Amino acid sequence: MRRGARAAALPWSGEAREALEAILNELAKEGIRPGDRRQFKDRRVVRAFAFLNGAARVEPEYLEWRSTACGTTRTSNPRRWRR
Secondary structure, eight states: OOHHHHHHTOOBOHHHHHHHHHHHHHHHHTTOOOOHHHHHHHHHHHHHHHHHTTOSSBOGGGGHHHHHHTTOSTTTOHHHHTO
């Protein structure tokens, strides 16, 4: 099996699913609504990141880049957090 296929087959933990849902809810509160395509791509990237780190499944810590990429942290988007 190719590495890409193995990464795509990596399961998500329940905590990771909840964390992703929380990130999306937080973004929605701020008026940011990633489209279906973006969410699909992000899930693939998260699985690949977890796979490259040797994980057996996707855990919440592999979602940290997602919040930074979307500007949901104070350091990634300081203008938004000044309000």
